[in-house]
Amino acid sequence: GEDVEQSLFLSVREGDSSVINCTYTDSSSTYLYWYKQEPGAGLQLLTYIFSNMDMKQDQRLTVLLNKKDKHLSLRIADTQTGDSAIYFCAESNKAGGYNKLIFGAGTRLAVHP
Amino acid sequence: NAGVTQTPKFRVLKTGQSMTLLCAQDMNHEYMYWYRQDPGMGLRLIHYSVGEGTTAKGEVPDGYNVSRLKKQNFLLGLESAAPSQTSVYFCASTRGPNQPQHFGDGTRLSIL
Numbered sequence: 001g002e003d004v005e006q007s008l009f010l011s012v013r014e015g016d017s018s019v020i021n022c023t024y025t026d027s028s029s030t031y032l033y034w035y036k037q038e039p040g041a042g043l044q045l046l047t048y049i050f051s052n053m054d055m056k057q058d059q060r061l062t063v064l065l066n067k068k069d070k071h072l073s074l075r076i077a078d079t080q081t082g083d084s085a086i087y088f089c090a091e092s093n094k095a096g097g098y099n100k101l102i103f104g105a106g107t108r109l110a111v112h113p
Numbered sequence: 114n115a116g117v118t119q120t121p122k123f124r125v126l127k128t129g130q131s132m133t134l135l136c137a138q139d140m141n142h143e144y145m146y147w148y149r150q151d152p153g154m155g156l157r158l159i160h161y162s163v164g165e166g167t168t169a170k171g172e173v174p175d176g177y178n179v180s181r182l183k184k185q186n187f188l189l190g191l192e193s194a195a196p197s198q199t200s201v202y203f204c205a206s207t208r209g210p211n212q213p214q215h216f217g218d219g220t221r222l223s224i225l
Contacts, residue, residue, distance in 0.1 A: 004155065008153075030211050031211050033213065035216075040218075040219075041218055041219070042117075042203055042216035042217050042218040042219050043156070043203065043205075043216040044216070045213045045214070045215070048213055088155060088156070090155075092210075092211050100146075100158055100161070100171065100172075101156075101158075101214060102155075103155030103156045103157075104155050105153055105154055105155050106155060
């Protein structure tokens, strides 16, 4: 089946690192994505990783992919109050004969002083 | 460069009314999508289009219709609105399959 799971909440202190975890079920996914949603706004693409990669780094963001365990994580270094948002993990999927994204329910990140 | 623009941003309807949500993109993208977002859930795909003149059903298509008469526009219609369709609707577009999707800011729709 198709399922993407994330923990619902994460609270971190400003300046610390945040790690948001995601598990997925479809081993044939070609891309895995992280989106950020701020209140009242749409989803903003943060980063994505191709399924044949283990890690991708982009400034403060590090994505780790463990294909064996179907586990994806997003690490935000030096977390700031502006990072407070909902973060969605998504996998690309071709089940049903068409390309689509399967989203997790989102992890709400709260950054406190 | 506006990206993906959705209109309207907010709307309140009575049960049984009809309305059309408009999505416009200026990136010359082939693929366009309509999602709904409900509390505690991720986005669920309603309908999508792989090019001008084409549409297809997604995960939750019942109660909705779509049209893609022009490449840059993707319309989502509710013929007879129901309270279960109260949601936030997002449109997205992408150059092709497996390419990152670009999202609009959403339309918040309430059905009374």
